[in-house]
Amino acid sequence: MARKVSLKDVAREVGLSESAVSQVLNNRPCRISEESKERIREAARRLNYRANEVARGLAMRRSNTIGLIVPDIENPFFSSLAKRLEEACREAGYGLFITNSDDRSDYDCEQLQRLESRGVDGIVFVPSDEILDESADGADLRRVLTELSVPYVMVDRVIEDIECDKVFVDNEYGAHQAVAYLLDHGHTRIGCLARTAHSQNGRLRLYGYENALEERGVPVLPELVRECDYHSDSGYRKVGELIEEGVTAIFSTSDLITAGVMNRLAELGVRVPQDVSVVSFDRNEASVLYLPGITAVQQDVGELARRAFDLLMMRVHGEAGEPELSIVAPELVVGSSVRDLARP
Amino acid sequence: MARKVSLKDVAREVGLSESAVSQVLNNRPCRISEESKERIREAARRLNYRANEVARGLAMRRSNTIGLIVPDIENPFFSSLAKRLEEACREAGYGLFITNSDDRSDYDCEQLQRLESRGVDGIVFVPSDEILDESADGADLRRVLTELSVPYVMVDRVIEDIECDKVFVDNEYGAHQAVAYLLDHGHTRIGCLARTAHSQNGRLRLYGYENALEERGVPVLPELVRECDYHSDSGYRKVGELIEEGVTAIFSTSDLITAGVMNRLAELGVRVPQDVSVVSFDRNEASVLYLPGITAVQQDVGELARRAFDLLMMRVHGEAGEPELSIVAPELVVGSSVRDLARP
Numbered sequence: 069m070a071r072k073v074s075l076k077d078v079a080r081e082v083g084l085s086e087s088a089v090s091q092v093l094n095n096r097p098c099r100i101s102e103e104s105k106e107r108i109r110e111a112a113r114r115l116n117y118r119a120n121e122v123a124r125g126l127a128m129r130r131s132n133t134i135g136l137i138v139p140d141i142e143n144p145f146f147s148s149l150a151k152r153l154e155e156a157c158r159e160a161g162y163g164l165f166i167t168n169s170d171d172r173s174d175y176d177c178e179q180l181q182r183l184e185s186r187g188v189d190g191i192v193f194v195p196s197d198e199i200l201d202e203s204a205d206g207a208d209l210r211r212v213l214t215e216l217s218v219p220y221v222m223v224d225r226v227i228e229d230i231e232c233d234k235v236f237v238d239n240e241y242g243a244h245q246a247v248a249y250l251l252d253h254g255h256t257r258i259g260c261l262a263r264t265a266h267s268q269n270g271r272l273r274l275y276g277y278e279n280a281l282e283e284r285g286v287p288v289l290p291e292l293v294r295e296c297d298y299h300s301d302s303g304y305r306k307v308g309e310l311i312e313e314g315v316t317a318i319f320s321t322s323d324l325i326t327a328g329v330m331n332r333l334a335e336l337g338v339r340v341p342q343d344v345s346v347v348s349f350d351r352n353e354a355s356v357l358y359l360p361g362i363t364a365v366q367q368d369v370g371e372l373a374r375r376a377f378d379l380l381m382m383r384v385h386g387e388a389g390e391p392e393l394s395i396v397a398p399e400l401v402v403g404s405s406v407r408d409l410a411r412p
Numbered sequence: 413m414a415r416k417v418s419l420k421d422v423a424r425e426v427g428l429s430e431s432a433v434s435q436v437l438n439n440r441p442c443r444i445s446e447e448s449k450e451r452i453r454e455a456a457r458r459l460n461y462r463a464n465e466v467a468r469g470l471a472m473r474r475s476n477t478i479g480l481i482v483p484d485i486e487n488p489f490f491s492s493l494a495k496r497l498e499e500a501c502r503e504a505g506y507g508l509f510i511t512n513s514d515d516r517s518d519y520d521c522e523q524l525q526r527l528e529s530r531g532v533d534g535i536v537f538v539p540s541d542e543i544l545d546e547s548a549d550g551a552d553l554r555r556v557l558t559e560l561s562v563p564y565v566m567v568d569r570v571i572e573d574i575e576c577d578k579v580f581v582d583n584e585y586g587a588h589q590a591v592a593y594l595l596d597h598g599h600t601r602i603g604c605l606a607r608t609a610h611s612q613n614g615r616l617r618l619y620g621y622e623n624a625l626e627e628r629g630v631p632v633l634p635e636l637v638r639e640c641d642y643h644s645d646s647g648y649r650k651v652g653e654l655i656e657e658g659v660t661a662i663f664s665t666s667d668l669i670t671a672g673v674m675n676r677l678a679e680l681g682v683r684v685p686q687d688v689s690v691v692s693f694d695r696n697e698a699s700v701l702y703l704p705g706i707t708a709v710q711q712d713v714g715e716l717a718r719r720a721f722d723l724l725m726m727r728v729h730g731e732a733g734e735p736e737l738s739i740v741a742p743e744l745v746v747g748s749s750v751r752d753l754a755r756p
Contacts, residue, residue: 140495141491141495142492144488148486150512151484154485158519163522165479165509166509166512167508168495168498168508170498175502182477186509300702301702304702327702334678
């Protein structure tokens with residue numbers, strides 16, 4: 069562990085004042101001869117002086133670092149978002165600090181303040197679902213966001229009554245596409261595995277399911293909807309109940325749920341798509357969840373990351389104006405997990 | 413976005429000097445009356461003054477934040493490590509900034525310097541495999557590590573000839589356990605799926621496989637070893653070749669590979685364990701990879717994170733002494749994916 073070389077060390081080396089050295093190394097206009105400038109730069113190189121970027125950030129007010137807050141870094145959707153955002157940052161000469169909130173609103177507040185206090189230039193923020201839940205009051209989070217001295221963009225999960233830049237996927241539309249596709253292929257007894265408790269996006273996916281059915285005059289049956297959470301074992305545990313209800317198709321609202329569904333169906337000897345059709349939601353190309361041939365609504369995580377970064381950069385560079393809403397349209401990608409009931 | 417309240421604002425509010433306000437709010441000894449102190453504190457609260465922690469960090473030299481560098485945040489092993497480390501940090505009142513190096517040594521250097529320059533108190537570092545590869549020279553990384561002004565701990569992947577604190581799993585021993593278990597159950601034609609290119613840990617797992625076979629006088633056959641990488645589709649693509657070689661068991665050296673293996677075996681109608689036995693490596697309880705009933709060598713990610721954190725904290729608090737090596741022993745967890753060939 070080396071002692072850090074300071075401005076003072078460089079100044080002593082060249083026999084000039086610290087302030088002269090600081091002016092030259094920070095490229096500030098000054099009345100120092102070209103020869104002395106060169107000597108200072110040479111000594112800084114030789115001593116391996118690295119500007120204290122924290123101190124410099126205080127003066128320059130720019131760290132070329134942004135922060136990201138996600139609810140659960142172990143969820144592949146968020147680890148992908150982090151990786152895609154990191155790529156966008158790197159291309160633009162920025163670094164990314166990723167933080168995890170554990171889906172707790174009080175930790176959101178902590179992470180926001182921590183990133184701010186470490187001098188990031190802006191924050192990409194996926195709020196915890198706790199705050200999205202109607203029972204939570206969220207006064208603390210609102211206060212912290214209002215008092216934040218750096219710009220932020222809300223991504224994926226958005227709190228409706230907070231005015232700020234937002235980038236998100238149209239979850240209801242995506243779910244509607246999935247279910248309309250199943251209806252088009254002759255399915256009417258369609259099961260749904262959704263996370264609706266503490267998840268606004270989950271609820272929107274359920275609305276999409278219900279609306280698609282209602283538009284075609286197909287009754288929405290509560291016994292065909294099962295509550296899951298975003299873990300594989302919840303799909304594994306619940307899918308058997310839908311099979312017992314005699315569904316011909318299942319809309320599984322997250323690849324995490326679908327991974328468990330596929331394992332359990334294989335164990336039960338239920339073939340996809342011969343015995344039951346499955347449509348999933350996410351379809352992350354880079355995901356570690358291996359679902360070959362799945363028909364799924366694709367959320368473009370890369371697009372979400374790029375738009376969030378671009379919007380944040382606009383604010384970091386001082387562009388004012390009304391908060392923007394940027395809505396990413398999901399797309400149904402057709403695989404081989406749906407059977408057309410009209411064909412023999 | 414609120415303007416940040418400065419010391420100057422508080423000073424103006426109470427009609428005292430900035431330096432007086434600073435002394436009081438930073439709890440420094442000073443000759444200011446208790447009454448004025450109370451007025452200053454009250455005004456700071458009312459104006460919602462938050463100390464600029466970056467500036468304070470410069471003075472106090474402590475940010476209560478540590479950094480983590482991982483090669484691939486999308487790999488569930490590393491996202492779990494990040495989450496477990498974040499939990500350890502939080503318990504101790506620390507925050508964690510996670511960064512991704514994309515398994516590139518030049519990005520390792522960048523991330524180390526960026527974390528240092530943002531004032532973290534220490535760094536948990538998983539080096540990119542690029543540097544571990546014998547062809548890479550790594551001079552830059554060695555220089556950056558030597559010049560680092562904060563302590564660091566190397567975790568999971570360790571560079572042998574760099575002297576520093578290290579915490580890692582005994583990969584060779586884990587692999588040896590896995591293969592010895594298969595041998596104990598009567599298997600001798602055992603396939604191995606391993607990542608050996610650019611992966612020291614992968615090579616160690618292969619050595620463990622080879623040593624276990626050699627100890628029992630079972631020949632090591634190159635046709636039974638297939639190169640994979642840490643993605644599910646590589647297991648999916650390669651496992652068929654081992655089945656064609658007539659193996660009775662497969663040692664799959666990562667759950668990521670195993671996820672693809674299980675999918676492909678199901679498609680091929682090859683039953684586990686009736687037709688082929690499988691032992692995996694990782695067995696992360698929280699993993700999104702759903703492998704129910706798998707027999708696997710478990711790497712305790714939580715233990716790895718805790719030991720790394722404890723060792724780093726010791727250095728952050730100034731404890732000197734020889735670099736420590738902390739080796740986490742992996743453990744074979746028996747599931748239902750291995751058949752005993754001695755039984756009918």
